[in-house]
Amino acid sequence: MRDMKSEVGYWTFFIIAGIVVFVLLFFHMMIIHMDGLLGIFNPAGGSALDWKNVIYRSHSAFFTTIYIILLAAALYHGFYGLRTILFELGLKKRTQSFITIAVWIIGITLFSVGVFANIAVQTVKAAG
Amino acid sequence: MSNNEKMYDNRLGIIGWLGGGRWGIERYLYIIHRLAGVGVLIFFILHIFEGNLRIFGPEIWNPVMKVMEHPVFKVGELFIIIGFAFHALNGIRLILIELGWAVGKAEEPVYPYKSSLNTQRPLMVIMFLLATLLILAGGFDLMFLGH
Ligand code: HEM
Numbered sequence: 001m002r003d004m005k006s007e008v009g010y011w012t013f014f015i016i017a018g019i020v021v022f023v024l025l026f027f028h029m030m031i032i033h034m035d036g037l038l039g040i041f042n043p044a045g046g047s048a049l050d051w052k053n054v055i056y057r058s059h060s061a062f063f064t065t066i067y068i069i070l071l072a073a074a075l076y077h078g079f080y081g082l083r084t085i086l087f088e089l090g091l092k093k094r095t096q097s098f099i100t101i102a103v104w105i106i107g108i109t110l111f112s113v114g115v116f117a118n119i120a121v122q123t124v125k126a127a128g
Numbered sequence: 129m130s131n132n133e134k135m136y137d138n139r140l141g142i143i144g145w146l147g148g149g150r151w152g153i154e155r156y157l158y159i160i161h162r163l164a165g166v167g168v169l170i171f172f173i174l175h176i177f178e179g180n181l182r183i184f185g186p187e188i189w190n191p192v193m194k195v196m197e198h199p200v201f202k203v204g205e206l207f208i209i210i211g212f213a214f215h216a217l218n219g220i221r222l223i224l225i226e227l228g229w230a231v232g233k234a235e236e237p238v239y240p241y242k243s244s245l246n247t248q249r250p251l252m253v254i255m256f257l258l259a260t261l262l263i264l265a266g267g268f269d270l271m272f273l274g275h
Pocket residue numbers: 018019021022023025074075077078079080081082084085158161162164165166168169172215216217218219220222223
């Protein structure tokens with residue numbers, strides 16, 4: 001029964017994360033993939049992937065915040081989804097617990113790597 | 129789930145995931161949704177490492193972005209745009225239905241019968257038109273504006 005309750009919690013969070021990802025990733029894709037059409041948040045013009053544009057966003061508190069939230073939400077949503085797919089194979093309870101722990105560890109590690117870069121990039125010089 | 133509850137075998141295994149049989153189109157969308165989800169997840173894990181290269185400054189970032197201009201990566205990017213647009217819009221459709229929207233109230237079956245498909249099919253079509261629009265905009269930008 002307790003397992004069932006926490007599963008409902010995990011799932012609800014998965015759906016909320018999906019909606020958060022929808023909003024933020026939409027924004028990310030508009031900036032990165034409609035740069036020719038819209039050109040928003042690309043002050044140096046040209047491609048969104050040009051260094052000057054990338055470092056402008058990386059140095060902004062607004063984008064740093066958005067990236068950290070998107071990292072967390074997309075990792076949670078993606079790994080919960082992967083866990084669902086694996087569980088549907090009809091695994092033993094022990095295997096299920098193992099997968100749950102493994103995806104938490106992998107997810108938190110990747111999140112830490114991403115957060116580290118977001119902080120480290122603040123001291124990288126913009127010129128170049 | 130209690131410990132003494134019987135676990136059933138997933139008799140069909142991976143074939144059970146991939147085959148849709150004669151179920152409706154939504155059953156096939158579920159397969160594509162799953163493939164797109166896993167595809168974007170794999171991309172995203174690589175993306176965390178590749179995006180992090182910006183901490184090494186322009187000396188590293190610029191040459192890496194030059195490599196990304198290769199047609200193989202451009203086609204890969206197009207696939208990510210398609211996977212994202214499909215999974216995102218189809219995901220919103222699923223969330224709306226899972227929350228009970230477009231399911232309808234229980235009522236007496238009086239002829240001509242009303243079916244929740246009457247609202248769910250149009251919802252699906254709308255989501256697909258929106259996804260197509262996104263793919264066209266992103267694809268046009270990538271392929272013709274060269275971004
Ligand atoms: C853009 C916004 C997104 C929305 C609205 C969304 C929505 C959803 C929903 C509702 C499901 C559950 C499907 C079901 O109940 O059968 C799902 C599954 C999944 N999503 Fe997303 N998603 C989004 C983005 C992403 C991203 C960015 C990733 C990868 C990092 C991802 C990976 C997955 C995976 C692996 C599944 C499991 C598929 C399955 O169980 O069949 N999703 N998504």
